[in-house]
Amino acid sequence: LEEIKYSARVKSVGAEGLEFLKLGIMILFDEDAPKDLLEICVSHERAPLESEVMCGDFIEIVSKKYEIIYVGKEVNSSLKTMGHATIRLNWDVSDVLPGDIVVSGESSFHVKTGDMIKIVSAPMEETDFDK
Amino acid sequence: LTSKTFIIEDPLGLHARPACDLVKEAMNWECDISITYKDKQINAKSIFEILSCAIQGGHTIEITASGKDEQAALDSISRLL
Numbered sequence: 252l253e254e255i256k257y258s259a260r261v262k263s264v265g266a267e268g269l270e271f272l273k274l275g276i277m278i279l280f281d282e283d284a285p286k287d288l289l290e291i292c293v294s295h296e297r298a299p300l301e302s303e304v305m306c307g308d309f310i311e312i313v314s315k316k317y318e319i320i321y322v323g324k325e326v327n328s329s330l331k332t333m334g335h336a337t338i339r340l341n342w343d344v345s346d347v348l349p350g351d352i353v354v355s356g357e358s359s360f361h362v363k364t365g366d367m368i369k370i371v372s373a374p375m376e377e378t379d380f381d382k
Numbered sequence: 383l384t385s386k387t388f389i390i391e392d393p394l395g396l397h398a399r400p401a402c403d404l405v406k407e408a409m410n411w412e413c414d415i416s417i418t419y420k421d422k423q424i425n426a427k428s429i430f431e432i433l434s435c436a437i438q439g440g441h442t443i444e445i446t447a448s449g450k451d452e453q454a455a456l457d458s459i460s461r462l463l
Contacts, residue, residue, distance in 0.1 A: 267429060274434060278398055287402050291429055325394060337398065337433070348395040348436050 253309075256302050257330060257370040259295035261362055267291040272360040275341060279368070281334030293362050300331045304370050310338065310354055311369040312362055317354035319370075325349040384456050385446035388463050396437035405429045407462050413449025415459070426459075 262282050264272070267290050271278060278292040304327055308319045321344040329335040329350050340360060342353045362368070390396055396404070408415045408426040415426040419441070424431035426445065437443060445463075447455045 270430060271433070274430065276433065278433070280398075287406065288398060291398065291402065291433075335398070339436075342436075346436050346438075348397050348438060350394055350397050351436070 252375045254302065254372040254375075255369055256304055256308065256372060257298055257300050257368075259298040259334065259368055261364055261366045261368060262294045262296055263289065263364055264293050264362055265290040268293050272362060275339060275359060277338040277340075277360050277362065279330075279334060279336050279338065284333065284335075293368070295334060295368060297334055300327065302372075303327045304330065304352070307373045309371050309373065310352070311367075311371060312360065313366050315356065315358055315361070317356035319352055320344065320355050321347060321351070321353035323347060323349040323351045326352055383446065383448045384452045385444055386456055386460060387442055387444045388460075389442055390437060390439050390463075393439040395439045395441075396432060396435075396443075398433065401429060401432045403462060404459070405432065407459055408455070410458070411447070411449075411451050411455035413447045413452040413455050415445065415447045415455060418444040418446065 280288055280292045280294050281297040282294050304322050306319055310317045326336050336352050337350055338352045344353050417424050417426050419435055419437050424435055
């Protein structure tokens with residue numbers, strides 16, 4: 252059992268956004284972002300944030316799953332209003348910004364137009380009450 | 383060569399939006415412009431280098447301009463920051 256907190260389809264990956272992905276940085280914005288930001292980001296269809304993102308959640312990009320190990324204090328607010336967050340892969344959590352999410356994972360980011368990006372809760376164990 | 387020190391006042395740090403503004407401004411000038419942050423020197427015309435550095439709010443950066451329009455560039459960046 253897991254809760255889907257955020258689910259959005261990728262609209263485009265900017266030319267410079269692609270270069271950031273190679274560095275292990277994924278900058279998310281919704282499709283209303285200004286043109287210069289669209290160049291550096293992965294833009295996606297606006298989606299509601301169903302509940303707060305927290306450490307221990309996972310980011311799923313197609314079939315790859317990354318565990319969230321840090322959530323900056325501005326992340327939930329900026330995801331909600333602009334679909335914005337900067338996701339850093341295997342990053343030093345002492346060297347981040349309030350709008351950053353740090354994830355751990357073995358594979359680098361690969362994203363293309365049409366892919367789904369999801370933020371899901373850690374799997375919850377089924378209790379006797381649920382059965 | 384001319385340089386100036388700034389404190390990043392935005393508590394969110396030099397995140398995507400202001401970093402893009404800074405790069406756009408820096409690109410308007412011919413001189414070389416660099417940012418020194420935590421003993422690292424990066425190119426102020428490179429959005430990759432700026433965002434990879436995760437420059438945090440409340441921290442100090444030094445901007446150095448070197449070239450024929452260095453003073454005008456530094457003045458202009460000062461107004462932006």
